[in-house]
Amino acid sequence: DVKVTQSSRYLVKRTGEKVFLECVQDMDHENMFWYRQDPGLGLRLIYFSYDVKMKEKGDIPEGYSVSREKKERFSLILESASTNQTSMYLCASSLPQGLGAEAFFGQGTRLTVV
Amino acid sequence: GNSVTQMEGPVTLSEEAFLTINCTYTATGYPSLFWYVQYPGEGLQLLLKATKADDKGSNKGFEATYRKETTSFHLEKGSVQVSDSAVYFCALRGGSYIPTFGRGTSLIVHP
Numbered sequence: 001d002v003k004v005t006q007s008s009r010y011l012v013k014r015t016g017e018k019v020f021l022e023c024v025q026d027m028d029h030e031n032m033f034w035y036r037q038d039p040g041l042g043l044r045l046i047y048f049s050y051d052v053k054m055k056e057k058g059d060i061p062e063g064y065s066v067s068r069e070k071k072e073r074f075s076l077i078l079e080s081a082s083t084n085q086t087s088m089y090l091c092a093s094s095l096p097q098g099l100g101a102e103a104f105f106g107q108g109t110r111l112t113v114v
Numbered sequence: 115g116n117s118v119t120q121m122e123g124p125v126t127l128s129e130e131a132f133l134t135i136n137c138t139y140t141a142t143g144y145p146s147l148f149w150y151v152q153y154p155g156e157g158l159q160l161l162l163k164a165t166k167a168d169d170k171g172s173n174k175g176f177e178a179t180y181r182k183e184t185t186s187f188h189l190e191k192g193s194v195q196v197s198d199s200a201v202y203f204c205a206l207r208g209g210s211y212i213p214t215f216g217r218g219t220s221l222i223v224h225p
Contacts, residue, residue, distance in 0.1 A: 004157075031211055042217035043203070050211050058212070090157055094213070102148055103205075103213050105157035
């Protein structure tokens with residue numbers, strides 16, 4: 001069974017902390033994505049990676065960075081957490097763009113910044 | 115650029131009622147279209163997909179037909195159950211790396 005695993009289901013961090021969210025996939029997918037999900041706003045893309053060491057900014061990259069040193073792992077970093085980064089974070093992976101290339105999602109990390 | 119518009123919720127139905135959730139899209143070329151479902155506290159999972167015009171995707175009693183002439187991909191189910199209560203996302207993947215999602219429609223089914 002294919003799997004995308006996020007390191008934590010729930011996290012509580014303090015304002016100003018550096019926060020790492022980890023995502024691992026076991027499907028040998030080239031593409032990986034980080035979204036945040038907020039009520040009424042749907043899914044908003046933070047960053048994506050189309051291959052190892054490659055990364056591109058999404059729609060809302062400010063305050064975030066990413067790392068992809070290995071194909072299976074895509075990390076999201078909050079450089080200095082702020083309360084407006086309290087949200088549900090979703091990681092996804094997929095095969096390269098092509099017909100039928102659906103995204104596979106992790107279970108989500110609910111981050112609260114206090 | 116690509117965009118997906120789906121009806122706002124929540125949609126509230128009684129068990130065994132007929133469900134329609136509307137979805138329209140804007141994209142260049144011939145994108146693939148998807149419906150995802152998100153149960154409370156979980157990530158999204160693929161419900162069904164269609165990769166070309168007039169294709170019908172189906173799964174677990176849900177269906178959606180890729181209509182290029184109306185740029186639509188409406189989700190339907192003939193008889194909903196309480197266990198179908200969830201948030202449903204319409205999505206497309208066209209000429210870029212990035213899947214594009216609608217804002218989601220919450221479905222609440224009462225016994």
